[in-house]
Amino acid sequence: MASGNAIRGSRVGAGPMGEAERGESAPRVFVSFWCVNKHETKPSFASDAQIPDTWDCPRCGFPAGPDKDNPPARSRTEPYKTHLAYVRERRSAEDGDQILAEALAKLRGQI
Missing domain, CATH: 2.20.28 (Rubrerythrin, domain 2)
Structure with a gap:
């Protein structure tokens, strides 16, 4: 008995005549x-x-590029940066120590 699936083996958009119906x-x-x-x-x-x-x-x-003798130069890709790398660009180690000390003092005061 047939499975009842009439479109088995065809792709979406294909008509009964295939691509010929689509025109030029x-x-x-x-x-x-x-x-x-x-x-x-x-x-x-x-x-x-x-x-x-x-x-x-x-x-x-x-x-x-379209010029065989003068192709475009290789593009320079920047390496992936982590969140920590961006933070280190904005802050020095001394700034980080100061922020950490403030955060620890705040936590110790709440306990």
Whole structure:
């Protein structure tokens, strides 16, 4: 006996004729972008779309540009900072000792 699920094996949006019912796709243009590692990527854009100046390389993640001989430089990424690192930027060790002493005095006075 059949399971009763009529859409098994098809994807959402697919009609009885598949993609043919959807009509013609927009005219496309392929643009080459190169990164500093000489990787080439060719994303497609609608022919009337504005082409971006840079594109992220899918292989290494560095920015890529349309000029093969002069690709964009690698972007400098800042390391992840913890909350404590941000606090240490704003406060000195002496400030921390003073705040800790005030907090301990306040707690001892409440007990």
